[in-house]
Amino acid sequence: MTSERIRSLLSEMTLAEKIGQMCQVQPHGRDQDDQVRAGLIGSLINVVGPDAYHYQALAVEHSRLGIPLLLGRDVIHGFNTIFPIPLGQAASFDPAAVREAAALSAIEAGMACVNWTFSPMIDISRDPRWGRIAESFGEDPLLTALMGQAMIDGYQSQSIAACAKHFVGYGAAEGGRDYSTAMIPSRELHDIYLRPFKHAAQAGVMSFMTAFNEVDGLPCSGNPALTRDLLKTAWGYDGMVVSDWNSITEMIAHGVCANTEEAAERGVAAGVDMEMASRSYFDHLEGLVATGRVKEADINDAVLRILHMKERLGLFERPYGPERQHPGRNHSMTQARNLARKSCVLLSNNDTLPLGGGIHSVALIGPLADAGKDMLGCWVFDADHTLNHSVLSGLRTKLGDRRVIYRPGLPDPRSMDGAMIEDAVMAANSADVVVLCLGEDEGLSGEAHCRAHLELPGRQMELLQRVAACGKPVVTIVFAGRPLLLAEVIEKSSAVLMAWHPGSMAGVAITDILFGEPPTGRLPVSLPRSTGQIPIYYNHKNTGRPPAPDAPSIPSGTPLDPSGFFSTYLDEDHRPLLPFGYGLSYTSFACEGLRLTTETLTEADDLEAEITVTNTGSRTGSELVQLYVRDLVGSVTRPVRELKAFKRVLLAPGESAKLSFSIPVADLAFHAADGTFKVEPGRFQIWLGPDASKGETAWFEVVPSPTNPSGKSGKAKV
Ligand code: BGC
Numbered sequence: 022m023t024s025e026r027i028r029s030l031l032s033e034m035t036l037a038e039k040i041g042q043m044c045q046v047q048p049h050g051r052d053q054d055d056q057v058r059a060g061l062i063g064s065l066i067n068v069v070g071p072d073a074y075h076y077q078a079l080a081v082e083h084s085r086l087g088i089p090l091l092l093g094r095d096v097i098h099g100f101n102t103i104f105p106i107p108l109g110q111a112a113s114f115d116p117a118a119v120r121e122a123a124a125l126s127a128i129e130a131g132m133a134c135v136n137w138t139f140s141p142m143i144d145i146s147r148d149p150r151w152g153r154i155a156e157s158f159g160e161d162p163l164l165t166a167l168m169g170q171a172m173i174d175g176y177q178s179q180s181i182a183a184c185a186k187h188f189v190g191y192g193a194a195e196g197g198r199d200y201s202t203a204m205i206p207s208r209e210l211h212d213i214y215l216r217p218f219k220h221a222a223q224a225g226v227m228s229f230m231t232a233f234n235e236v237d238g239l240p241c242s243g244n245p246a247l248t249r250d251l252l253k254t255a256w257g258y259d260g261m262v263v264s265d266w267n268s269i270t271e272m273i274a275h276g277v278c279a280n281t282e283e284a285a286e287r288g289v290a291a292g293v294d295m296e297m298a299s300r301s302y303f304d305h306l307e308g309l310v311a312t313g314r315v316k317e318a319d320i321n322d323a324v325l326r327i328l329h330m331k332e333r334l335g336l337f338e339r340p341y342g343p344e345r346q347h348p349g350r351n352h353s354m355t356q357a358r359n360l361a362r363k364s365c366v367l368l369s370n371n372d373t374l375p376l377g378g379g380i381h382s383v384a385l386i387g388p389l390a391d392a393g394k395d396m397l398g399c400w401v402f403d404a405d406h407t408l409n410h411s412v413l414s415g416l417r418t419k420l421g422d423r424r425v426i427y428r429p430g431l432p433d434p435r436s437m438d439g440a441m442i443e444d445a446v447m448a449a450n451s452a453d454v455v456v457l458c459l460g461e462d463e464g465l466s467g468e469a470h471c472r473a474h475l476e477l478p479g480r481q482m483e484l485l486q487r488v489a490a491c492g493k494p495v496v497t498i499v500f501a502g503r504p505l506l507l508a509e510v511i512e513k514s515s516a517v518l519m520a521w522h523p524g525s526m527a528g529v530a531i532t533d534i535l536f537g538e539p540p541t542g543r544l545p546v547s548l549p550r551s552t553g554q555i556p557i558y559y560n561h562k563n564t565g566r567p568p569a570p571d572a573p574s575i576p577s578g579t580p581l582d583p584s585g586f587f588s589t590y591l592d593e594d595h596r597p598l599l600p601f602g603y604g605l606s607y608t609s610f611a612c613e614g615l616r617l618t619t620e621t622l623t624e625a626d627d628l629e630a631e632i633t634v635t636n637t638g639s640r641t642g643s644e645l646v647q648l649y650v651r652d653l654v655g656s657v658t659r660p661v662r663e664l665k666a667f668k669r670v671l672l673a674p675g676e677s678a679k680l681s682f683s684i685p686v687a688d689l690a691f692h693a694a695d696g697t698f699k700v701e702p703g704r705f706q707i708w709l710g711p712d713a714s715k716g717e718t719a720w721f722e723v724v725p726s727p728t729n730p731s732g733k734s735g736k737a738k739v
Contacts, residue, residue, distance in 0.1 A: 057079045248293060476506050
């Protein structure tokens with residue numbers, strides 16, 4: 022991993038300079054000048070533009086060894102140009118588009134002298150109460166791994182280091198409360214939560230960030246089994262590991278360290294190379310080395326990794342980054358518009374969308390209709406707000422001012438003041454169609470922004486009920502950083518579009534969809550019917566008493582006698598409102614004729630399947646065919662379905678296409694009862710279809726390969 026240059030640099034460094042490399046500080050103005058000049062800081066966080074150039078110049082031109090700084094920033098879903106929140110990007114199921122967005126974000130951030138982003142967040146998220154689900158790619162390990170890789174490739178292609186975070190289990194916070202304890206059994210940790218991280222390590226991500234939470238009694242910033250033994254040794258990861266904000270010293274509050282000195286000792290022992298924000302490394306490592314409690318060899322390893330990252334970024338040659346050319350506003354706005362469009366999921370449509378030529382006037386109602394800033398969502402520090410497009414601006418540009426009757430209905434999304442509702446109802450009565458913009462403002466999701474109630478905030482449901490009672494077609498657009506409870510919204514609306522927080526070009530992208538551009542997004546998370554169902558996710562286990570697949574939907578609030586002792590509720594359907602992978606188009610499709618090339622395979626083979634997709638509707642549209650597999654009998658229980666691949670096909674009305682899938686049987690590996698990661702011989706079921714709840718099905722058999730009769734995996738990857 023290390024070059025001659027780095028080794029010789031290390032040999033010239035004093036212990037204080039080495040420890041300095043392991044410290045990341047947030048400056049306030051220019052208050053770190055002396056430290057940087059003295060070579061006692063390796064990285065700064067949250068400095069951009071002129072301040073960042075200033076500090077980099079000090080480090081390179083005025084410190085003794087001239088080591089450049091890592092300049093970190095949370096570039097989560099855009100820099101000046103804002104793309105959809107990551108959960109929305111996941112809904113695109115389009116890694117290439119996500120990669121391009123990350124590359125553009127990296128260009129913009131790099132032009133402000135940033136060289137490290139704390140993204141992607143690849144925490145599996147099964148709990149919509151958790152505010153950071155917005156920053157995630159949802160509930161599925163494969164989709165998360167692919168989206169994570171796309172972002173990593175995009176950033177790093179433009180010489181901005183990516184950071185796989187938060188290692189690990191942060192999304193499993195109990196009760197959906199941020200920072201809360203994560204209860205994850207070891208096999209689940211390895212087969213679900215760690216999978217995207219292993220994929221990121223293999224994809225060459227330059228850094229990892231440890232999580233705030235504990236897993237099984239050990240806070241993740243002080244867990245040598247995870248960071249040193251698994252990540253660095255077993256996976257052979259040669260990048261660097263940074264803590265989360267103050268997460269080293271928070272081990273005192275966790276109750277595993279008595280003071281900051283112990284916290285520093287524990288952090289280094291665990292293999293956390295750099296401390297973010299808190300100062301325990303700076304204050305104590307020299308003393309800890311002197312007393313032998315911290316080995317200088319561990320310090321050297323950390324510093325080599327940090328210097329290696331600086332070298333990989335090319336900072337020794339070009340401390341301010343490579344020459345970067347912005348592709349121009351038109352280009353970036355088109356990209357943001359396209360990805361925003363791809364992230365929208367059509368949840369229901371009663372023949373209302375797309376809006377046709379007969380529409381003369383639109384009543385645009387709702388507290389999020391003219392909310393350009395709220396469209397951006399959480400984690401936006403550097404947005405160019407002059408680029409924001411609300412739905413109001415999008416519709417007015419399309420239809421002209423006179424044909425759009427705008428009434429907010431409520432003063433703001435959380436408001437309990439109903440004085441404006443009547444006015445909104447009058448507007449609805451006077452128009453041909455209502456476009457109703459509901460959901461969460463940008464402040465309702467993100468870090469430490471968790472919710473116990475997932476209904477529409479404030480009096481929004483009342484606004485919907487009143488407007489729907491007018492009898493006009495109502496198209497509801499839901500903006501949110503998470504899945505909300507939408508059963509009644511779907512029931513009362515003629516069409517519902519889940520738009521997440523779509524970014525700078527929100528209003529333009531939504532207008533495109535309303536007037537004909539077919540929506541293509543798919544749910545990256547299951548939509549619950551009620552909070553009592555949470556956590557709800559498609560790749561759950563079967564249990565010994567699974568409900569029948571067609572078990573009746575029990576009306577909420579009606580205590581019924583269950584028809585048997587099955588894993589259901591008395592007062593709620595056990596199924597999600599809408600499943601993972603779900604999303605409508607403006608046309609319909611049939612998926613038929615599933616065929617497997619062979620039904621008997623060994624672990625060394627590829628499973629080959631094909632299916633014919635036909636556009637059975639009257640408009641052009643694209644279908645996303647998803648391939649799921651179930652391992653029917655394992656040495657341990659296995660999920661009822663697991664996504665293994667997906668493919669999109671664009672079809673004109675009446676057109677058919679044959680889609681072929683090929684997945685290595687090795688991708689079916691998991692941690693078996695004996696602890697090894699392998700594919701177990703046996704029978705499997707496969708589905709190809711439009712979401713996680715349906716599909717054409719077939720069966721195949723994996724038999725031991727003649728060269729590997731024990732079934733122990735050699736080829737298995739993630
Ligand atoms: C978050 C990280 C983020 C860091 C720096 C923390 O509070 O958990 O995800 O990268 O702050 O802003």
